[in-house]
Amino acid sequence: MLRWAEVHLERLLLNYKTVKKLCRKQVYAVVKANAYGHGSREVATFLEKNSDVYGFAVATYEEGACLREAGVKRPILVMSSTLEEGREFLKEYELTPVVYDFTELRLAKELNVPFHLKVDTGMGRLGFLEEEWGELLSELQGLPVAGVMTHFSSADEDEEFTLCQLKKFEKFVSTLKKEFPNIEIHAENSAAALYRFNNFLTHCRVGLALYGVPPEEGYPELRQVMKVKAKVLTVKELPPNYPVSYSKTYRTKERERVAVISFGYADGYPRELSNRGEVLIKGKMCPVRGRVCMDMTVVSVDGVSAEKGDVATLYGDAITFKSVAEKIGKIPYELMCSISPRVERVYFGLQKCNAESSAGTV
Numbered sequence: 534m535l536r537w538a539e540v541h542l543e544r545l546l547l548n549y550k551t552v553k554k555l556c557r558k559q560v561y562a563v564v565k566a567n568a569y570g571h572g573s574r575e576v577a578t579f580l581e582k583n584s585d586v587y588g589f590a591v592a593t594y595e596e597g598a599c600l601r602e603a604g605v606k607r608p609i610l611v612m613s614s615t616l617e618e619g620r621e622f623l624k625e626y627e628l629t630p631v632v633y634d635f636t637e638l639r640l641a642k643e644l645n646v647p648f649h650l651k652v653d654t655g656m657g658r659l660g661f662l663e664e665e666w667g668e669l670l671s672e673l674q675g676l677p678v679a680g681v682m683t684h685f686s687s688a689d690e691d692e693e694f695t696l697c698q699l700k701k702f703e704k705f706v707s708t709l710k711k712e713f714p715n716i717e718i719h720a721e722n723s724a725a726a727l728y729r730f731n732n733f734l735t736h737c738r739v740g741l742a743l744y745g746v747p748p749e750e751g752y753p754e755l756r757q758v759m760k761v762k763a764k765v766l767t768v769k770e771l772p773p774n775y776p777v778s779y780s781k782t783y784r785t786k787e788r789e790r791v792a793v794i795s796f797g798y799a800d801g802y803p804r805e806l807s808n809r810g811e812v813l814i815k816g817k818m819c820p821v822r823g824r825v826c827m828d829m830t831v832v833s834v835d836g837v838s839a840e841k842g843d844v845a846t847l848y849g850d851a852i853t854f855k856s857v858a859e860k861i862g863k864i865p866y867e868l869m870c871s872i873s874p875r876v877e878r879v880y881f882g883l884q885k886c887n888a889e890s891s892a893g894t895v
């Protein structure tokens with residue numbers, strides 16, 4: 534194997550417990566987009582077996598169906614699709630749709646399946662606007678409303694606005710509860726869990742923190758679940774003033790040892806890391822030289838005893854998704870989601886990992 538992503542499930546479980554302690558609610562683990570690149574089947578079945586996770590949240594019906602096919606039994610919430618797309622899947626796979634406009638509501642009525650409502654309290658994306666709430670409430674009578682949700686736009690950076698959204702949500706919920714007293718109520722994502730809301734909310738929807746990426750300062754300690762690694766294809770010593778990679782954006786000064794890593798932008802290593810990234814080989818930071826290519830990246834191994842076949846760590850404990858994202862003006866979500874299917878996922882379960890964790894944390 535030349536390139537792989539290790540998924541450390543024992544860390545996922547630690548992060549889950551940390552999040553649970555923080556939000557003190559039932560948790561929907563967000564596993565959309567293949568669990569942010571970690572593998573949604575593996576992540577969901579693992580959590581279902583090893584934790585008290587309440588359910589899972591995905592973006593599409595296909596994602597939900599795929600979890601059911603893998604044997605997942607707990608509730609699955611489909612957050613951003615249409616019932617037109619979902620109608621064939623809904624009953625066969627027992628998925629819970631999120632209804633966010635009147636077209637969806639009409640179809641939900643027709644299909645007569647339990648659903649969650651989504652209201653817009655300041656995200657400006659999916660959900661009924663405040664001006665529609667009156668009409669909405671009047672149309673809900675007798676329908677199988679199972680839950681209600683909203684989504685925060687700025688939980689990691691604007692407390693005042695977040696509290697404002699929460700208040701607006703509470704207003705809607707208090708009216709809704711008169712007719713539907715026992716529904717699920719959820720708003721928090723990973724960042725909002727830090728507010729430790731202790732109120733009318735019953736559930737939360739957490740993704741990022743489960744995968745070990747702290748959404749903001751002051752978050753309890755998390756462990757990054759994924760480590761991305763690739764092998765050194767070859768090592769050689771370039772002469773002085775020798776160009777490296779496309780467009781010759783780097784030239785050696787003296788003679789310089791370089792290693793060619795079998796990982797490029799097609800694997801999800803951002804091209805923005807050209808001449809800026811670093812990878813870890815034999816415990817040493819090795820700077821990227823020249824442009825990141827589609828399948829390969831060249832790094833300096835001057836003074837590093839690197840050899841053909843050595844393993845380079847592209848993301849891990851010393852090079853986190855968060856730190857790399859900050860360096861190049863991206864967000865960690867993007868970096869995790871872009872690790873391509875060509876990169877094989879390798880899972881470490883609980884037992885395997887106890888042995889491994891004593892071997893070091895690189």
Ligand SMILES: *Cc1c(COP(=O)(O)O)cnc(C)c1O
Nearest residue numbers: 563684722723738739740741742
């Ligand atoms: C993705 C998503 C979440 C999870 O957000 P994190 O920041 O990853 O915790 C929660 N709610 C909705 C509606 C989402 O789309």
